[in-house]
Every structure is written in C-alpha cells, then in structure tokens.
Amino acid sequence: MPSQSALHPAGPQAGRIISLWWMMFYVTGAVFLIVMAFLVAALARRRRPYAGEAADVPDVRPEAARERRMSHVVLTGVGLTVVILFVFLIRSYVTGRALDSLHEQDHLTVKVVGHQWWWEVSYDNSTAAYTVTTANEIHIPTGRPVLFKLTSTDVIHSFWVPNLHGKMDLVPGHENVTWLKADQEGTYRGQCAEFCGHQHAHMAFTVVAEPYDKFKAWYDAQLKPAAEPVNPSQAQGRQVFLSSPCVMCHTIRGTDAGSRVGPDLTHVASRGTLAAGTLENTRGHLGGWVVDSQKIKPGNRMPPNNLEPADLQALLDYLQSLK
C-alpha cells in the first residue's frame, strides 16, 4: 500500500522538514518538561510557617528578597525563550531556503489542475503531440526535481504528498508552483488538503517515483492514442461508450470522445486506482463505479448509468483494454 506520512520522508524536502520538526520537538519537549518541573516544585515545595496560616490570611506583602529572586528567574526564563525562538527562526529560514533551491534547468514540468474531486495531470511539452494528459496518477523519475504548476478551475484545493513535501494550494485565478524530488523509488499517496466540498475526503492521487527508464517507458506508452479493440466485445464496448452519456465528459484519444469535464480515460486501465484514489482499479470496482458511482462517492459529478448487462460487460472489456 502506498505510504502517506510526513514521518517517512522519501525526498530531500520532506526530509529537511521532518528534521527541522524533530529538532523543534526535542527543544520544545525539554522546555515543556522544565516548565512542568518548576510548576510541580512551586506546588509541592516546603514553606516556612506563616503567622496567618491557620486563618487563611493572605500574604499581602510577600518577602521582598524572595520576590526579587523570583523576578531574576522569570527574566532568565524570558531571556532563554527569546534565544530559543531566535534559533528556531533562523533554522526555519535556512530550511525554507533549502526547500526552494531545487531549481534546475533541465527539469520535467507537470501541470496539475484541481477539480471537484479529482486531479487533472498533464506533462508540459513544447510540442503538443508530446503532451501527456492523465488523471490522479503522477509518474516522476527518481533523483530529478520536478516542477509542478498548480491551479484550479473550480474551488481551492491543496496538493500534498507528505512523503515528498509540504502542501501547496491550487487557487482559481492563480498559478502556484512547487518542486518535488523523490530519492527513493516507490509509490506515495497524496491527498487534497484544502476542504473542497462533498468529497474532499476522496480526492487522493498517487505519485509513482521510478527510475528514469521505467518512467520514460510509461511516458511513451501514455503518449500513444487509445488501444484499438481487438475482439468484438471490446468493439461493442467502444460503441457503448461512444453512444452513451460517457462521451459528454470523458476523452479517449483516438476516438470521437473528446470532452474534458471528467478524467481522461485514454489509458485508464494503466492506472492503479479509480475515482481519485477511492477504489483499486479492478473490473468489479470499475463496473460498480460506472453503474452507480453515487453509492461509492456520494455527491461526485458522475451520473449513474443504466446499462444493459451485456452492454456493461462489453464496456468493461473495452475500458480494461485501455492500458
């Protein structure tokens, strides 16, 4: 299962952040223990007998010498606080600089557009023919920084892969950028981190970090148009797709379906999950999703589809062939 945790960094940025966090954890932990120790000592320490004790008479003129001593201690405490905060401030600034220093001339650029409730992913390329568009699954080569350009066409979302880096919002009308770099091969789960409505909980994606060769192979495969049907059932499935409401929203490159409202399905079978990380990509899940996605992810934008059983099976045959 893909990991989603800030505690297990797989890239330099998440690594720097978590080491900053641990440093702060140890220092503030020590401060906490010291403050609590003083508190307990203040409550439990033995006191000299006091004339008014029995009658509960308040001590309106506390002993001046002790008050002075206490104010020295308080001032020392404040001084130490200031010093610690300065250390934090500087360390935080240094880490922040390091996070932004990944720029490299030769980098991959990935555009991510947030939608309610899925991620549109496209790989920038000066030649339109080399632009890959997919959804909810981002492949990146390990060891190379990747520039992400983030925006949204509806509400605000936030792009977050905790194993790799902190989050960056996708704000309509703005383009934000963030850099990711994965040192270790692996699959990392990301999730929308800004509340974006009904299915905010089910707006996940995966980042697949793999060696460059594997990445290149994946990229080349994604560039191709959709696979042609190789048997009658798949052919019928394509017919079902093109004659049903599916085409109103989805693209399958190489066919007449070209709408960009929902995720691009050209290589849907190559992806690990369905419905933005909600379901594992199996035939059963796919069927259930096509027929009544509202049961699985209530409120999502895909309407239910009333298909004849034979048509449904054909459609699934076709969709599963879109590797």
Add this chain to the structure above:
Amino acid sequence: MSARPNIDVSNLPTFAFGHRPLTWWCTWSLILIEGGMFVVIFATYFFLRTPVPDWPPGVAYPRPFWGTVNLVIILVSCLPNHWAKKAAESLDLRGVRVWLAVMIVFAFAATAVRFVEFGYLNCRWDQNAYGSIVWVSMGAHLLHLVTDVLDSIVLLALLIVGPVEGTRFTDASENALYWYFVVALWVPLYVIIYWVPRWM
C-alpha cells in the same frame, strides 16, 4: 446616611462635555469601528487594484464633477457643525437648534448629491470587481450620510419638543463630533474613487 467614612458625590454635575461623559466613549467606539471598516474597504480597493494593469478595467474614468460638488458641500457643512457644537457646549439652546437645522440641510444636500453621483461612476456594481468596490464603498458612505441625517432630525425634534435635559447638550455635541467623522471619511474616499484611477 451611613456613618461610615464616605465620599459625598451629591454635588457632582450630571453632565459634561469632551471625554468625561459616557456618550463620548460611545461615539468614539462607533468612530473606531466604522473607521476600521473603512480602512479595510480602502485596503480592499488597493488589493484589487494592484495586480491589474489597467484601472479602471475596461470602463471609463468616473466623472468627478458631482463628487467634487459633494466634497464642497460636505466641507462647508463643517462650519454650521462647528457652531452647533459650540452652541451645545455653551448650553445655548436656540443656537443648537438653529445650527443643527442648518447642518441637517447640508447633510441632506450631500445625500441627494450622492444619489446623483452614482450615475456618473461609469460602471455598475455587477460589472467587475472594480465596479463592485466603487459602488459598495460609495454606498457605505451614503449609509453614514443617511444615518446622520436621520439621527440629527430626531435630536432636533427632541431639542424642540423637550424635555431638555443637560445631557441633551452632550448629545448635540457628540452628534457634531460624529459628523466630523463622516466628513473625514469622505475626503480620502473622494480621492480614491475619483482620482486614484487617473493618478495610479
């Protein structure tokens, strides 16, 4: 009376002017709150202005004639306002009545001109964000004009039909203070609405 040691306050006055009566604190509270509101409104204007190369975006400049007329009216109204305040503080009932009435005429004129002004802004509130902030900030100031006209009328009625308590003079003085605030709001707003698009 208690035989305990005491401070006898029976001879203290029941009203005063300046920061001594509670009313002054209420007026200033209102001024701080409303003033804060206008600061935020101005900030919003410049926040929306900053990223846009052309300002006003896609519409003509607002025409400043009626706004300038209103600036003159509102600035001149400071005179009767000043006299009304002075009359109140010297407990001159006739003076307060007269100058307050004059002040109401000015405030009413300013309100009427404001409605004309909207026709010369060359934009609509639902056209774009520029139109929205221009209309709404003008409207917010209009609300202050209307409020002040109305509460001045009530105060004048009270001063005429009585009973005239000492605190009524405090009220008249505070009313004048509030009008100064409404004047003070219009000056920067006038500059922002009519001249900032031309200058910035």
Add this chain to the structure above:
Amino acid sequence: MAEEPLKRELANDEALAEEVADEHERRALEKTWGDEPGFWGWLASTNHKTVGKRFIYTAFGFFILAGILAVLMRVQLARPESTFLNPDLYNQIFTMHGTTMMFLFAVPVMEAVAVFILPLMLGARNIAFPRLNAFGYWVYLFGGIMLWVAFVMNVGPDAGWFAYVPLSGPEYGAGKRADFWAQMITFTEVSALVVATEIITTFFKLRAPGMSLNRVPIYCWSVLVMAFMVFFAMPTIAWASACLMMDRLIGTHFFNPAEGGDPLLWQHLFWFFGHPEVYIIFIPGTGFVSTILSTFSRRPIFGYTALVLSLVSTGFIGFGLWVHHMFATGLPRLGESFFTGATIMIAIPSGVQIFCWIATLWGGRPRFKSPMMFVLGFFFIFVIGGMTGVMQGAVPVDLQVHDTYFVVAHFHYVLIGGAVFPLFGAFHYWFPKVTGRMLGEKLGHLTFWVMFVGFNLTFFPMHILGLRGMPRRVYTYQPHLGWGDLNLLASAGGVLLTLGVLLFIVNALRSLRAGVLASDNPWGAATLEWATTSPPPAYNFLYPPTVDSRDTLWTQPADQPVVVGLRSDVREVLVTRTLDAEPDLKAEFPDSSIWPLLAALATTAMFIGTIFTPWAFPVGMVPIFATLTGWFWPKKRQAEERPPEEVKQKHGKRYYKLRGQES
C-alpha cells in the same frame, strides 16, 4: 407602617439608626434598580447581571449543542469508512461545530462573563449603556437561533467555519447555506461590538474611586484588551461577510477571479479577523487564570505590570500573524518569513505570563480548590498547545502539518486548554457569586480529572494522526491508511470528555437546588465583586465602594470610605476620571425597557430578509429606525423639565470649574 414603631424603638441607638437608614436606602435602590415583575419585566431587563446570566446560559447551551456535534463526528471517525454520517451531513456538522464554538460560544461566553463580573469587580452599579447590553444579547440569541434553525432544516452552512470562497461563493455554494452562515456573522459581530463598547466604557469611566489604572484587577485588563481586539478584528469580518453576501445576492465580483476579484482576498480578510479571534478568546482566559491563581495562592499576583504589558502586547502582535494561516497559498517567501517571526514572537508574552504565574504559586501558599485545579490543568494543556504553535510558525513545518489533524490537535490544546479550562475554573470560582450557592467541591475535582484525562486522550493522538498524513475535514478515511486505531482512541477520549462536562452540569443543577449557601466572600478573595452579597442585589452595592490598593479587600481598613450622595430614586451612577478614577460626574442610566428587544427583533427581520432579497435592506431600515427612536426618546418622568437657563446656572459654573481643575 411597620417601620414607624421600629424606628422609634431604635432611634436612640446610633448604630441601629444607621441600619434603618441603610434599609431605607436598600428598599429605594431595590425599587429603582430592580427588574419589573412578570414576563414583560423579564423581557425588558437591562440589569447587567440578568443579561449576563442569560448570556452565559445561552452561550453554554450553544457549547452543549456544538459538543453534541463533536460527539457525532467522533462516532463517524472512530472507524474507517464508517457510514454513520453521509458527507453532506458531516460537512454541515463540522461547519456548525466550528462556527458555533467560535462565534456562538467562545467569544460570547467570554463577553458574557465580563458583562456579569466586570461592573462588580470595578465597583459599578451597572455596565455602561445597559440598554445596548440587552440589545446585544437579543441580537446574539436571535442570530444563533437563526443558524440552528437553518441547520435543522438542512440549510446549515457546509463550507467550513472559515467559508472559503469560491466554495461558499455564488457558483459552488448552492442554496442559501452560505448566506445563513454569513448573516450569522453579522448578528454575532453586532453583538460583540456593542458589548466591547460597553466593556471599554465601563473600564475607563465606571471604576470605583481610588481604582487608578495601576490598581485595576488583571481580569479587567484582560477583558479590556479583548474588547479592543474585537473593535479592530470584527469590522474586517463584517466587511468580508458583507462582500460574500453581495457576491451571492446582487452579483458583485469581490471574490470572482473571472471578473477581477480574488479568492485570496477572502482569506486575508477572514484571517485578519480569524487570528485575533483566537486571542479574543484566549486573553480573557488568562484573566481568569490570574484571578484564580492569586486568590488560591493567597497572595497578590506576581508581576502585575509585566502581566498587563503581556496582555497588551499579545493584543498587538495578534494582528500581525494572520498570514500564517496562508503559508500554503503561494505568497512570496520573504513575507512569510516575517510572519514566522511574528508568530513565534507571540510566545514571548505568553512565556512571561506563564513564568509570572508559576512565580505566584512559588511565592504563595496554594490551596487546591476546584477552580484552582482547572488552572493547573490549563498549564499542562496550554503549554503543549503553545509548543506546537511555535512549531507551526516555522513555514516548512507548517507546509506539512497545515490542514491536518496536527493543527486540529494544536488549536484544541490552545483553545480548550487556554480558554475552556480557565472558563470552567471561572464557573467554579464565580458560581457562588452568581447563584448564591457553592458548587460541590468533590464533584468539582472529579469533573476536572475526567475532563483533563478525556481531553488529552481525545486530542493528543491527533498530533500523531496529522504527522501520519490525515487531513482535516475529511468525513472518512480508508482502512489501509492505518489511522483507525488512533481515531478510535480519540473517540473514546471524547466520551470521557463529554462525561466530564455532564458531571459539571449535574454538579451545577444539584448545587442550584441544594448547594451550601455561599457567604459574601467564600474564597477570601481580594476583588470588589466579593464585597457585596452572593448573589449581589440589583444595584450591586448598597454604597458604591472605594479601593485603596490592587487587592483591596485584603488591604483595606474596616472603615474604608464608601460613596454616598447618589440618588436612589433614579438610576444614578458615579462616573470617575479615566486615569485616576477620582469622582467626576453623576450619570443617570436609563430605566429597563422593552425597546432593545424590539430593536433586536427589527434588526433580525432585516438581517434575515437580506438573505433572500436586497430590498429587505432599505425596507428593513424603517422599523429599525423607528425602534431606535423609541429607545432613545426620553420619558418625561425620567427627565424633569428644566429650562436651559436653570440647567446652565446649576451646572455651568461647576462644569467650567471642574474642567479648569482637570487641565
């Protein structure tokens, strides 16, 4: 009359004669200051204690309601992929929980306690602008009811307590849900602002003679800072919510990126209010802590000046932090570093306060009464919350933990730790003053321990959940993410925390029926609210007190002077000078009145009307204006007809004389 023989009999005894005079005064004051009898009189009350109690009970009611929502959420999240709540309902519930807790509980309850306690602590007969006070309460009540009725009718807001556009905007916030939210803001902000006005004026003008600014109890300073923060924070949210309403209702484009607006404008405006809001809640909490600590340490608070300066500087710094809620929105990095500095800087005044309180304990003789227990629990919880706050001030850390359960844990540690625990301490502390009966001490201790353990069990695991990648505001999560066990633990803790609150309610109800009767000053405290009976009479003090020090009840001699010469046939109060609190004026407060309620009803009609049509605004102004005129129109009885010349003669000379003295 029965008094006559009584009088004759006692006339030769000077002390008893004095008592008779006192009794006369008491009856006259009771007649003048008391609420009118009956339901009408109940509605018309402008007494700060009556209104304050209503305010506290209402706010506590909203606390319970929002707490029930929290329990529902914990049930839903206890297991992965639970179907107990559907996403639509869950989103409404977490929005209502946050909105109710922040706007209908935390800020109002802090103001409510101030409305009750502040005039007593300052030695005043009532709060300044008592009719405004009643109006503030009604507006708050109606706004809260409106929001909850909308929720019950399935038009509860569902875009979070922060209502980010465009999700709450015209295009994506369908129906009237976001409008009810925005209008609730208008209600509560009007209420908060009028109460802040009263607090500031009461603080500066109605203090007992002798209570110069350097003798004002710390609690009063804390509510003063709160009131000023309300002044500067609330207009921003008022403007923001007005813009949101207009975007939704009349087609303005403040937040519409397609027409030159900007969704980030909302975030700036919201957090410029939203962050100070946290301190608006927390600062009175520190006031409770200082008060309770001093009383139960049996000594004056250590570092009075440092504490006051810390409060004031927290108030200022609180306005410089809002961008730390926006570190992930892609703002320029340089600006973010500035806000990191400002954010962690707030730890300095907080540190000063913590150190001074520990010094107070160190140099005192702690008594472990139930209010004190809540304060000790506060130390533990709040310091943890402060530490995680400093962590998040660092931009890199914030980018990871922002909008995760780590933040949920953090702000519950600071808000429940910093405000709710001290508030429960304050409930236990002032219960005898408010009701005249003591709370059960044993049950009070039990309440504390159950709440303390329950709280930490609920919220501590959330730190770890956040670091392990669990975002906020998700209605469910998948089993393979491994968040199930800690969530279950948190839910179990929630049960315990709920139980703690229930124990408090049981204790309060039991004590109301059969609690031990409270003496005037059961804790042996130092401030003026303990100088009158428990509960205090309508007029607070038979003779307004004077003070000789910060801890006046501990230091003043038996023959400390009192104030005499205020009329008892009208509601006359003593106004003192701003800095040195020397007697300055006698002001007449208005009688009880139904007009504030009518004005609040007119205001409510206008506010709710504008949810549906913009025309409700101009039309609704008419009844508001009419009721306000009724409100301010003086009664003949109250103001005797005096020709101005006479007024001038009587007061003019003295006025100029006094002004001459002052300058």
